[in-house]
Amino acid sequence: MSVMSSAAILGQLPIGATRQKSPSPAVAAPQVSRGSVAPGTAKAIAASAGDFRFYWFGLFAVAAWLALGFIALGIPDKPAGFNDVWPYTQEFGMGALVLSALWAVLSVQAGFRRATGVFGRIGAMFRYVAPWIVTIGIFLAVWETLTAKTGVLEPPFFAPPSSLIDIYVSDYARLAESAFNSVKLLLEGVIWGAVIGLAVGVAIGWSRAINYWVHPLLRFLGPLPPTALLPIAFFFFPSSHAASVFLIALATGFPVAILSWSGVASVNKAYYDVARTMGASEWFLIFRVAIPAALPQVFVGLFMGFGASFVVLVVAEMMGVKSGLGWYLTWAQGYAAYVNMYAGLIVMTIIFSSLISLLFSVRDRVLVWQKGTVKW
Amino acid sequence: MVEVLERESEPATSGVASHISINNLSHWFETPTGALQVLDDVNLDIAPGEFVALLGPSGCGKSTLLRLAAGLEPATAGTLTQDGRPITEPDPSRIVVFQDPTLFPWRTVRDNVALGLEAQGILKQEGARVDAALKKVGLQDFAQVYPHQLSGGMAQRAALARALVNNPKLLILDEPLGKLDSLTRLEMQSELVALWRKNGFSALLVTHDIEEALFLAQRVVIFSPRPARIVAEFKVDRPYPRHRGDNVIADLRHEILNCMGLGTSW
Numbered sequence: 001m002s003v004m005s006s007a008a009i010l011g012q013l014p015i016g017a018t019r020q021k022s023p024s025p026a027v028a029a030p031q032v033s034r035g036s037v038a039p040g041t042a043k044a045i046a047a048s049a050g051d052f053r054f055y056w057f058g059l060f061a062v063a064a065w066l067a068l069g070f071i072a073l074g075i076p077d078k079p080a081g082f083n084d085v086w087p088y089t090q091e092f093g094m095g096a097l098v099l100s101a102l103w104a105v106l107s108v109q110a111g112f113r114r115a116t117g118v119f120g121r122i123g124a125m126f127r128y129v130a131p132w133i134v135t136i137g138i139f140l141a142v143w144e145t146l147t148a149k150t151g152v153l154e155p156p157f158f159a160p161p162s163s164l165i166d167i168y169v170s171d172y173a174r175l176a177e178s179a180f181n182s183v184k185l186l187l188e189g190v191i192w193g194a195v196i197g198l199a200v201g202v203a204i205g206w207s208r209a210i211n212y213w214v215h216p217l218l219r220f221l222g223p224l225p226p227t228a229l230l231p232i233a234f235f236f237f238p239s240s241h242a243a244s245v246f247l248i249a250l251a252t253g254f255p256v257a258i259l260s261w262s263g264v265a266s267v268n269k270a271y272y273d274v275a276r277t278m279g280a281s282e283w284f285l286i287f288r289v290a291i292p293a294a295l296p297q298v299f300v301g302l303f304m305g306f307g308a309s310f311v312v313l314v315v316a317e318m319m320g321v322k323s324g325l326g327w328y329l330t331w332a333q334g335y336a337a338y339v340n341m342y343a344g345l346i347v348m349t350i351i352f353s354s355l356i357s358l359l360f361s362v363r364d365r366v367l368v369w370q371k372g373t374v375k376w
Numbered sequence: 377m378v379e380v381l382e383r384e385s386e387p388a389t390s391g392v393a394s395h396i397s398i399n400n401l402s403h404w405f406e407t408p409t410g411a412l413q414v415l416d417d418v419n420l421d422i423a424p425g426e427f428v429a430l431l432g433p434s435g436c437g438k439s440t441l442l443r444l445a446a447g448l449e450p451a452t453a454g455t456l457t458q459d460g461r462p463i464t465e466p467d468p469s470r471i472v473v474f475q476d477p478t479l480f481p482w483r484t485v486r487d488n489v490a491l492g493l494e495a496q497g498i499l500k501q502e503g504a505r506v507d508a509a510l511k512k513v514g515l516q517d518f519a520q521v522y523p524h525q526l527s528g529g530m531a532q533r534a535a536l537a538r539a540l541v542n543n544p545k546l547l548i549l550d551e552p553l554g555k556l557d558s559l560t561r562l563e564m565q566s567e568l569v570a571l572w573r574k575n576g577f578s579a580l581l582v583t584h585d586i587e588e589a590l591f592l593a594q595r596v597v598i599f600s601p602r603p604a605r606i607v608a609e610f611k612v613d614r615p616y617p618r619h620r621g622d623n624v625i626a627d628l629r630h631e632i633l634n635c636m637g638l639g640t641s642w
Contacts, residue, residue: 270474270476271478273443273448273466273474274491274538275491276466277466277470278466278491278496278538278542279467284494288494293480295482368522369483369522369524
């Protein structure tokens with residue numbers, strides 16, 4: 001029974017509905033199409049109608065977002081500090097009600113369990129994300145209640161979710177510019193770091209002489225956090241931008257170099273024998289054997305480097321660069337504009353997680369030959 | 377040797393097969409405890425188009441001999457020549473097929489087979505050879521598949537195609553069927569014979585399987601334990617395709633077992 005109910009909560013099964021055992025879709029579909037024309041189509045309609053079971057779990061989503069809408073619209077804001085009423089509460093509440101209606105429609109659509117095409121895919125998608133939609137609705141409702149409606153969490157450190165809308169509308173230009181500058185600075189540094197890190201890693205994996213000179217330097221300087229070099233870098237480089245690119249490249253390059261090196265060093269030696277007997281040049285051995293064989297490790301290095309580069313980016317922007325999301329956060333703090341800070345943090349989260357997802361999809365494409373890679 | 381070739385009416389081998397000559401070859405490995413001798417004064421001659429099998433206890437140094445013949449390592453003492461020229465470095469005219477298929481996992485089967493032509497910079501002009509080689513081993517329908525999707529036998533066939541696409545004059549086979557299941561193994565022994573007869577290259581095979589050596593080779597050379605010395609040679613004077621139940625082959629097998637000190641198990 002407990003298994004049954006947990007499955008229902010996950011949206012895999014309709015609540016309490018196991019009365020008719022229907023055949024699996026894979027078996028049923030051809031049966032329908034194999035019938036003669038006129039009774040066949042009738043049967044198809046009958047079959048899909050017979051398959052309709054309302055997606056009851058969707059009602060939780062409807063209820064959660066209805067509650068959110070009613071809390072936002074129906075309960076008056078508790079006056080706090082400078083403002084009597086939080087801006088955009090009406091729009092926020094209306095938006096919640098509109099979404100609640102949308103969940104209701106999707107619950108009907110998700111009832112057509114065997115629908116195919118875009119229609120069916122949207123239904124299946126809704127069944128999959130419904131538990132999250134419920135959770136987010138409840139989370140927003142609690143958040144709105146604790147801030148705007150009761151003031152348990154007090155301004156200026158806390159603000160209701162509806163107030164974020166205000167920031168995105170009123171401070172749109174500054175946020176967009178900050179985000180753009182952050183991404184630009186980050187990618188500049190990451191690309192330099194990845195390219196140089198790969199080159200260094202392959203070189204020390206390949207050449208004993210280069211290994212002799214570069215490996216001790218890497219071991220000695222590598223563990224130093226690039227952020228520790230920040231004050232010196234700002235002094236030595238002509239601009240804070242150049243200094244930041246250097247530090248981000250350093251943060252990215254170190255793990256890429258180490259992992260590329262270990263990747264090249266662990267290539268099956270028989271691969272080289274095979275290529276050499278077939279007339280491969282040194283160039284071919286490096287670029288067609290060593291680097292492709294090391295790529296899985298190189299990507300591990302890239303993931304580590306990407307993570308490190310985020311840290312350096314934000315610290316650099318907070319300390320010296322006069323633009324970007326890190327700068328925006330300190331700027332917001334300076335004005336005690338904590339709502340702006342939340343807004344900035346959310347933008348930052350979206351950007352960084354999107355970049356990591358992008359790297360994962362690049363990895364999946366490049367390493368399609370590997371079996372059983374982790375899906376992000 | 378020439379006699380043997382004529383009698384068995386093998387295809388003409390001039391130009392497609394190399395004459396390999398190994399003279400007074402000795403070899404040592406550097407180890408932490410000093411030099412370790414693995415080959416001791418080996419003399420071996422492989423006529424153009426001849427199929428020679430090397431048998432010996434494991435770890436005796438047969439595989440080292442193959443690496444030296446491929447030019448992957450220089451010999452400590454003695455000479456190896458191919459058609460009169462000393463073997464000093466690897467060359468696409470001498471291709472090795474290893475016990476593991478060693479296909480590059482990041483390349484499709486087709487791109488693996490194309491490896492040699494690509495390395496030599498002639499893939500554009502000679503691309504048709506890739507498809508021909510795939511067809512020779514029956515993998516034309518698996519060209520776009522990645523190695524991890526292949527069975528053991530198919531992977532070794534792909535490795536064979538990757539070797540044959542180079543039109544080797546000497547095919548060096550280092551226990552190529554050693555890791556296959558016994559049925560696939562028998563099947564591929566026949567395929568190897570057919571490929572050799574059709575293409576005419578010289579072949580040098582290392583194996584642990586006496587029956588396999590007798591089924592494939594025209595001459596079987598027996599090595600001593602390390603350091604490897606040649607202790608005996610057996611001519612397998614039987615026409616192809618051979619039959620496993622052949623009495624002459626059965627007698628030879630008995631003789632070889634005796635020679636290797638395993639006669640009591642007959």
